[in-house]
Amino acid sequence: MxxxxxxxxxxxxxxxxxxxKMPPDIRAALQRALEEELDPMAKKHLEVSLQNADLSEKGNGLxxxxxxxxxxxxxxxxxxxxxxxxxxxxxxxxxxxxxxxxxxxxxxxxxxxxxxxxxxxxxxxxxxxxxxxxxxxxxxxxxxxxxxxGGSEIFGTFYRMMFPADGEAGIKKFVIECIKDACYAGKVCPPAIIGVGIGGTADLCMGLAKKAALLRPIGAHHPDPEVARLEKELYDAARKLGIGPMGSRGINAVLAINLDIAVTHTAALPVAVNAQCLVGxxxxxxxxxxxxxxxxxxxxxx
Amino acid sequence: MRDIKLPMSEADAKSLKLGEMVTVSGLLFTGRSRLHIRAVEDNIFPPIDYEKINCFFHVGPVMRQNGDEWEVVSCEPTSSIRFERYGADVVRKFNLRTLIGKTTMGPRTAEALKEVGGVYLTKIGLSGNALRGQVKKVHDVHFLDELGKTECTWIYEVENFGPFFVAIDADGNNYFEDLAREADAKMPEIEAELGIPEGYTYTEVNG
Incomplete structure (x- = not known):
């Protein structure tokens, strides 16, 4: 007992x-992003954030x-x-x-x-x-x-009830538009981890998105190859927006895009997005x- | 990097370029949603000399009380865009020449800043622990009992506080609006690569 x-x-x-403390997989992903970014402001956002996490671990800050x-x-x-x-x-x-x-x-x-x-x-x-x-x-x-x-939850939560005819194109359009909105001026504190729920009821769908954003380690993908393919396509697309850390000019709007699914009504195609901020x-x-x-x-x- | 003395002079504000990194030194006051709402709707605001303390820092810090003294545990700027409804009114009411926060503000606040000759500075990365060390003294606190430690107004004396960068200049230009236009311009190509048909719309069920 x-x-x-x-x-x-x-x-x-x-x-x-x-x-x-910053989780080790998040830190490694931010370090990779820092090496990749070219714009001085994009780099500065990441350098400062990593230093901030160091200060927190050493002292009693947050x-x-x-x-x-x-x-x-x-x-x-x-x-x-x-x-x-x-x-x-x-x-x-x-x-x-x-x-x-x-x-x-x-x-x-x-x-x-x-x-x-x-x-x-x-x-x-x-x-x-x-x-x-x-x-x-x-x-x-x-x-x-x-x-x-608050930033990631307040500015990074989206839900749309689509319909079967809206198809994969609808899911992709919705997710990429959500990422663009969420990252504007650094609202969700990018590079974000984007959780996407597809299917279920509205609450189940949002719960899938939240857990995909919060509870999956960086680098892990959905076991269903079709879902993993969608994750990769959306991740590659998000890197082409020209949005980087904290909404600067850059590449890393996201650290990962994690999808999860539930079976749903034959008439429905619910999609939810929930973002996690860069400190994960x-x-x-x-x-x-x-x-x-x-x-x-x-x-x-x- | 320039360090700007607070209260910021109109000349200093007008000399700052969009995207420029700066630090600030002097006195500032803190607040967030509740300060904005109460100042505009109820005419209740911190009783401070706004000519001397003219920098509004958008933040809900983590504060620890040690005897009679207050210690800043962490102070991460909060999302200013949430205050856009009342941002312009507050800038005009107190003739504020410096706003510091996270994200940006909208066109109405930018217009008000242009009128008073002020700028909006936004944060670089997450820096709450470095900023904490740059707060040299916690001078005062207003409305602590009513609003609690997060929403109340703290008066900080800061030194080389930052760095921040100029997201709205004294001419009302916004750093992020250019970036947003660039991202919008890329969307058709990104959508095409994702296989989204040109002119695609979601199913409309409301007529």
Missing amino acids: IKREVVTDAMYNAIRLGAT VCADTGFPMFFVHAGKSTVIEGGFNTLKACAEEATARATAECFLRPTMVHPLTRKNPGDNIGPGMPKMELIFDREDDGLEIIAAPKG RRWVARIDGNGNINYTGVLENA
């Missing part, structure tokens, strides 16, 4: 590390001050047992978020949508966002904490059945 305090600690440390929406993706196994049951996960996520906020690893950013009142601890209806996925074989828990910045914040805590925790910036799955 995994103790409640172990889960809370794992969530707290994962979101703290997520807010203060990879980005907008720690945004606190989110946890929790993968559980067939025989995972948590003290207090799975219901306790929500309370653990709240405790972890409040503690990280009190210690200035998260900015108090979540407010009531109508009164705009800020409780100061990032907790309220729906937040922290926690998604529980039962897809493991063992008795452990994998927790991915992803504090997601997420950190992983893996807890085994005995309560031992390992932390890593490396994502396991594709």
